Amino acid sequence: NDITLVDISSTDQTDIDFSINAGYYISGYVKDTNGSGISNIDVEAWSDSKNSFGVARTDVNGYFKIDGLSSSNDFIVQAFKTDEPPFIYKEDEKNTRDISFATAVEAVSSGETTVEIVIETGYEISGVVKDATGKGIKGLVVAANSQTGSTNNYDITDASGNYTIKGLPGNRTYNVAVEPGPAQSYVRQEKTVTIDEDIEMDFTLNSGCQVSGTIRNESLEPIAEAGIFFRSETTGYDEWVSSNQEGKYIFKGVP
Numbered sequence: 382n383d384i385t386l387v388d389i390s391s392t393d394q395t396d397i398d399f400s401i402n403a404g405y406y407i408s409g410y411v412k413d414t415n416g417s418g419i420s421n422i423d424v425e426a427w428s429d430s431k432n433s434f435g436v437a438r439t440d441v442n443g444y445f446k447i448d449g450l451s452s453s454n455d456f457i458v459q460a461f462k463t464d465e466p467p468f469i470y471k472e473d474e475k476n477t478r479d480i481s482f483a484t485a486v487e488a489v490s491s492g493e494t495t496v497e498i499v500i501e502t503g504y505e506i507s508g509v510v511k512d513a514t515g516k517g518i519k520g521l522v523v524a525a526n527s528q529t530g531s532t533n534n535y536d537i538t539d540a541s542g543n544y545t546i547k548g549l550p551g552n553r554t555y556n557v558a559v560e561p562g563p564a565q566s567y568v569r570q571e572k573t574v575t576i577d578e579d580i581e582m583d584f585t586l587n588s589g590c591q592v593s594g595t596i597r598n599e600s601l602e603p604i605a606e607a608g609i610f611f612r613s614e615t616t617g618y619d620e621w622v623s624s625n626q627e628g629k630y631i632f633k634g635v636p
Contacts, residue, residue, distance in 0.1 A: 403448065403449070404490075405450045405451065405452050405453075405488035406435075406449070406450055406488060407435075407446075407456060407488050407494050407496060408447070408494050408496065409424075409444075409458070409470075409493075409495065409498070410439075410442070410445070410497050410498075411424060411439050411443045411445065411498045411499075412497065412498070412499050412500070413499070414499060414500075414501055414502075417443070418441070418442040418443020418444065419439060419443050419500060420440060420441045420443060421439060422438065422443070422445075422460050422461065422500070423436060423437075423460070423461045424436065424437055424439065424458065424459070424460045424461075424498070425447070425461070426447045426450065426457065426486065426488075427456065427457055428450070428451060428453040428456045428457075428488075429455060430453055430455050431455075433451035433453060433456075435447040435448065435449055435450050439460075450488040452488060452490075453488055454485060454486075455485045456486045456487070456488055457483050458470040458483075458486050458496055459483075460476075460500060462500055462548065464536075464547045464548065465503060465548025466478055466533065466534045466549075468498050468499070469482075469483045469498075470483060470486065470496055470498050471483060471484050472484040475499035476499050476500070476501065478550060479529075479532070501550070503548035503550055503551070504549045504550075504551050504576050504578060504579050504580070505545055505547050505548075505549070505580075506525055506545075506546045506549065506555070506574070506576065506580055506581075507545040507580075507581055508543075508581050508584065509541070509542045509543055509544075509583050510523065510538050510544065510559055510584045510586065511583070512567070512585070512586055513585065513586075513588070517538070517539075517541040517542020518538060518542045518567065519539065519541075519542065520537060520538060521538045521542075521560065521561055521565070521567070522535055522536075522562075523535060523536055523537075523538065523544045523546065523557065523558070523559050523560075523584075524560060525546045525549060525555045525557045526555060526556050526558075527554065527555050528553070528554045528555070528556060528573075532550055532553065532555075534546050534548060534549060549576060551576055551577040551578070552575075552576075554573060554575045555573070555574055555575075556571055556572075556573055557571065557573070557574060557582060558571035558572075559571075559584050559586060561586070561633075561634050562620070562634075563620040563621070563622050563631075563633060563634070564622075564633060566588050566589060566591075566633045566634050567587070567588060567589065567634050568587050568588070568589040568634050568635075569617070569618070569634065569636075570584050570586055572584075589634040589635045589636055590635040590636070591632065591633050592631070592632040592635050593629065593632070595624075595627070595629050595630075596609065596629075596630065597628055602628075603624070603626075603628025603629075604624060604628050605624055605625060605626045605627075606623050607623065607624040607628070608622075608623055609621060609622050609623070609624065609632075611632050613635075616636040618636055620632060
């Protein structure tokens with residue numbers, strides 16, 4: 382890039398004009414399984430080699446055009462539907478949820494690219510997370526991860542402990558886990574399920590143990606913001622916390 386120095390130490394400078402190149406672009410359509418365009422879908426493209434990124438939203442016909450991109454042939458293009466994992470462009474199948482199978486796209490300066498992403502209706506896993514007394518627990522992450530590692534999504538329980546994980550492809554096996562985190566007193570719980578329809582899956586969490594202490598230096602002065610890692614090979618507990626201003630730390634929900 383050309384840079385011109387401007388001296389404003391003694392007087393104002395005017396007529397500092399810029400000419401901006403429109404750059405390259407990627408265009409295409411987002412459609413449903415019947416071939417109809419879907420409007421108001423955000424589509425993004427990024428290139429690792431050029432560190433170039435852009436985003437656009439589909440119009441009433443499902444058409445999008447991502448402008449202002451660098452010249453590159455390794456753009457990954459993906460469409461986002463609310464609360465679902467992204468639909469990533471794959472030329473032959475029109476979408477994939479696994480980025481390792483994505484088809485790279487070349488940005489152009491004229492004409493149109495032939496990117497077409499088909500958004501399919503996925504399945505849902507929903508249910509309630511409760512404590513041992515039957516009361517719903519708010520604010521817990523419930524995550525579903527396919528055993529192939531290609532698809533994952535999550536939801537956070539509401540005030541009644543309800544959650545709904547959306548947009549999961551069928552005929553896959555998922556590990557579904559409630560992740561309380563080190564500040565919660567509940568023990569993590571995981572279940573495995575293979576889905577080919579919407580399913581309900583409830584969890585009842587037990588309270589765990591607590592591990593706490595103080596981090597000090599050689600002079601016995603407390604150390605703030607020290608990172609403490611706690612892992613159990615047997616139970617799978619794997620968390621870390623930071624010490625507070627008094628050097629104190631605490632892990633809750635330890636199995």
